[in-house]
Amino acid sequence: MTYSESNALMTDAEFRGRIKVASLKYADSIMLEANTVPTHNTRLRWAQNCFQQPDMVAGQIQPPVVMDPAVQTAGKDITDAALQGAVEGTVNKIL
Numbered sequence: 710m711t712y713s714e715s716n717a718l719m720t721d722a723e724f725r726g727r728i729k730v731a732s733l734k735y736a737d738s739i740m741l742e743a744n745t746v747p748t749h750n751t752r753l754r755w756a757q758n759c760f761q762q763p764d765m766v767a768g769q770i771q772p773p774v775v776m777d778p779a780v781q782t783a784g785k786d787i788t789d790a791a792l793q794g795a796v797e798g799t800v801n802k803i804l
Contacts, residue, residue: 710781719772724785728774729767731789731796732759751804773799 710718718724736756742749759766774780777795780787787795 710784714784715775715781718775718780718785721785724775725764725767725771727789727792728771728796729763731793732766732770732800733763734793735797735800736760748804755800755804770796770799770803773802 736759739752739756740760742752744750746752755766774792774795777799779791779795783791
């Protein structure tokens with residue numbers, strides 16, 4: 710993707726909605742993980758925040774998700790499964 714295309718996708722509302730759904734799905738899995746998972750407390754706080762403010766969280770992670778190599782390759786046509794991986798990878802980098 711070009712810089713202009715990346716920039717446009719970073720503010721695309723429909724794409725943000727897909728990121729929100731992927732974030733909530735990941736937050737749910739974090740809520741169910743064992744407390745022995747490394748950095749569980751930090752991950753749990755992120756998941757709780759995601760459940761409370763999913764739109765805000767999606768907006769915060771949208772730019773770095775767009776920079777994920779899978780998104781850079783496929784753009785807005787990325788599959789849901791590939792986007793899920795991009796969101797989870799991005800969140801893991803942030804945490």
